[in-house]
Amino acid sequence: MGLAERKAAKSFEETQFPQLEKQLAEVAGFKVPVNVDWASLCADGYADIYEEAWTKVYFTPLFQALESLTEDELGREFVQGSLKRLVIQNVAGNVSGSSFASFVDGVLTLDHEPCTNLDDIHDRREGIQRALQSEPELSRPDDPLAAFLDMKPRGLETTLQALLRIASRRQAGIPLLPPRVTVSLHSGTYFTGTVRDILEDSREGRSLLLQEERDREANAVIVNVNHIECVSVLDAGYLGFIRVDDAPIPSPLQLRRQLHKDSEKLGALLERPVPLALTPGSSATSAEALRALAFLATRVLEALGTLARDGEARRALHEKVQRIHLRADTTAGVSLSNGTLEFVTPLKPAGWRTSAELQQELPPIL
Numbered sequence: 001m002g003l004a005e006r007k008a009a010k011s012f013e014e015t016q017f018p019q020l021e022k023q024l025a026e027v028a029g030f031k032v033p034v035n036v037d038w039a040s041l042c043a044d045g046y047a048d049i050y051e052e053a054w055t056k057v058y059f060t061p062l063f064q065a066l067e068s069l070t071e072d073e074l075g076r077e078f079v080q081g082s083l084k085r086l087v088i089q090n091v092a093g094n095v096s097g098s099s100f101a102s103f104v105d106g107v108l109t110l111d112h113e114p115c116t117n118l119d120d121i122h123d124r125r126e127g128i129q130r131a132l133q134s135e136p137e138l139s140r141p142d143d144p145l146a147a148f149l150d151m152k153p154r155g156l157e158t159t160l161q162a163l164l165r166i167a168s169r170r171q172a173g174i175p176l177l178p179p180r181v182t183v184s185l186h187s188g189t190y191f192t193g194t195v196r197d198i199l200e201d202s203r204e205g206r207s208l209l210l211q212e213e214r215d216r217e218a219n220a221v222i223v224n225v226n227h228i229e230c231v232s233v234l235d236a237g238y239l240g241f242i243r244v245d246d247a248p249i250p251s252p253l254q255l256r257r258q259l260h261k262d263s264e265k266l267g268a269l270l271e272r273p274v275p276l277a278l279t280p281g282s283s284a285t286s287a288e289a290l291r292a293l294a295f296l297a298t299r300v301l302e303a304l305g306t307l308a309r310d311g312e313a314r315r316a317l318h319e320k321v322q323r324i325h326l327r328a329d330t331t332a333g334v335s336l337s338n339g340t341l342e343f344v345t346p347l348k349p350a351g352w353r354t355s356a357e358l359q360q361e362l363p364p365i366l
Helices: 003-028 047-069 073-082 121-133 156-172 252-270 287-307 311-320 355-365
Strands: 034-036 085-089 101-104 107-111 180-185 190-201 205-214 217-224 228-233 276-278 323-329 333-337 340-346
Touching: 003 034, 003 047, 047 073, 047 121, 073 252, 101 121, 107 121, 121 252, 156 190, 156 228, 180 205, 190 217, 252 276, 252 287, 252 311, 252 323, 276 287, 287 311, 287 323, 287 340, 287 355, 333 355
Parallel strands: 034 085, 085 107, 276 323, 323 340
Antiparallel strands: 101 107, 180 190, 180 228, 190 205, 205 217, 333 340
């Protein structure tokens, strides 16, 4: 870095930068701590365009992204509650707006070549918005059999019962991946299929019902449990999992907006405002919690919509429910206290409640 670069950087830091910090506070709605790695921004030979380049590369797309996110009250609350610090640097040598922004633990990092692709403001704005609204990823256990071991199998019988619980939750309406097994018999014969049920007969005893897929046809295979030599649980690491498309993971802001829309629908249903929000003080930042709460919110709306068709249930909801709270915890539950109807969902999909199940749980507490 030569003398010209040092002087240009110092001038920007002392004159333009304070104004940009002030503009950032206005757009975000609060003073955002900013850390700039000035030395990494000082590209040799470009001192005469530092003011234009740094503004276009970092600040203009940032302001545009925040203006878009904070266009409503929910967006403003999200930004003010999640953005803790801004870091501007040129460490990775990024020149693409799609990969220069990252958002981790409240820290928004903008890492881009300082004097390259100045006019790609739109791409960088989109990159910042994606980073701020990105959905967290599901955690993956180190042990590939963790999902199977979580069922606490102690032998063949408890394993079959655990697989049956998954099958019953699928039949109830929770979009779990089907529990697939290969069953080997004492005779040497084996069958591969999806666990559907365990049948009981007073004369023959207990039999495992498998759905076997062969040549695009579904075959029912009935195997007497006493004849089973061993069971191979296929895709054991994904037991109790669901496909992402069946229950998408929202970002924290997307979940807030979903709850706001659902609150408006509830208000129209009950003919008065009924706030629907997360339980105050509860955490909803992990992918598991966000996914579970989004699924729960939809089921709650469906269940209350069905109950409201009954005149007596509608009156009870109107008289007793002032607000609705959602929370993620270890077990499912529904409670009503001091006008607050709270629904609790476990993180693991196998414990989620369907709208039909919620409809059955609500009348006793109303």
